[in-house]
Amino acid sequence: MDRLSALRLFVRAVETGSFSRAAxxxxxxxxxxxxxxxxxxxxxxxxxxxxxxxxxxVTEAGQRVYEQAQRLLDEDSALVEAAAGADREPVGRLRVSTSIAFATDEVAPHIEGFLASFPRVRLDLAATDARVDAVAEGIDLILRLGPLSDSGMTGRRLGVYRRWLVASPEMLARLDEDAPLEDRLRGHCVVCSGSTLGGRWRLDGPQATVSFEASGAVTAGAGSVVRSLAMAGAGVALLPSFAVREELASGRLVRVAPDWSGPPIDLTALWTHRELPRKGRVFLDYLSPLLGLDER
Known part of the structure; x- marks a missing residue:
């Protein structure tokens, strides 16, 4: 057996943890x-x-060989793809990086359909809330929410998500609907300390913008925890629309002051190469229309 084929078996054995599965x-x-x-x-x-x-x-040497073998096999797949042209079925590992919340709420529900359409692609969904070194970590595609700070990367803006004020129906009933928005929310906010907004909320309304220090009895570091706290009646949360659509549809959450929204969140696709590999292009083309973007 040639070395490339043996490396492919080795990589599959590492990924599955099993000789029998690799075989x-x-x-x-x-x-x-x-x-x-x-x-x-x-x-x-x-x-x-x-x-x-x-x-x-995997031994220490095996881990080094595994990482290099992944790159080598991806380059081999790209070489075959380039020779075959655009009509060939995409093949090989595709490593996509995005935040944990976005991977959970927006990407994961569509993975089964994508893999059914492109069965020769192996998807590695590298979900993390930390910024990644795309080159060092072998990332093919980044789905980035929010402002961009990466230099030397090619990007394509996919659209915008809104930030909505949400609360449990019980909490909504306790708020004074006749009070100005800032007074209505004061002391009733569930603040996400991990958000780029921090504790200062800016809300845009039909004819005005208000900015104030959000206050309340509970703070949490993760958006998913903030969402759970809001459903439990702990207060009003300011969360991306994609994170609360299901809860709004089921009635577990309701919109508070639906004419108001927080700063929009851009969604951008980024990649390190001048051209995104075909397996990345088909993934992006498949996923983009399925996303619940508020504006495209």
């Missing part, structure tokens, strides 16, 4: 797969995997 995916027997990886280890002069009756574990 089945490749259409080989388990003994043949084991022999191929043992030959790869002999060829490279390093132990890559530690095998027990229960599991596989």
């Amino acid at each position: 089945r995916d490749a259409g080989l027997s388990q003994p043949a797969t084991s022999r191929a990886i043992a030959a790869l280890e002999a060829d490279l002069g390093a132990r890559l995997l530690l095998r027990t009756t229960r599991r596989l574990s």
Whole structure:
């Protein structure tokens, strides 16, 4: 077996944690797969995997080889794609980075349909709320919410999400609807300390803009926790529309002052190469129309 094929088996064994699964995916027997990886280890002069009756574990050298092999296999897929032209089915690993909330609420519901349409793409959804080094971490595509600070990256603006004031029906009933908005909310806010807004809320209305320090008894660091607190009646939250659509549809949350909204959030697709690889383009083309953007 050539080295590239052996590396492909090795990568699949690491990803699945199983020789038998890697063998089945490749259409080989388990003994043949084991022999191929043992030959790869002999060829490279390093132990890559530690095998027990229960599991596989990757050695330090194996982790280095795994990371380099992923890049090599992706480059091989890109080479085949370039030679075949635009009509060939996209193939290979696609690593997409976005925030945990956006991955959960907007991306994950559509993954099954995408993979059914493009079964030869292996999707790695790298969800994190930290900024990533796209080149160092092998990211193909970033879906970024909010302002951009990346230099040297190609981007495409996909649209805008609004920030909405939401609360439980019980909390809404306790608010003084006749009071000015800032007075109505004072002391009843659930603040997301992890948001770019922090504790200072700016709200745009039909004929005015108000800005004030949001106050309340509860603060949380994650939007998902803020959403749960709002549903539990802890106060009024200011959250992106994509994070509350399901709860609004079910009645667990209701809009507060629906004529008002917070600063809009841009959604931008970013990639490091001059051209996004075809597997990334088909993913973006598939996903974009399905997103619940407020403006495109």
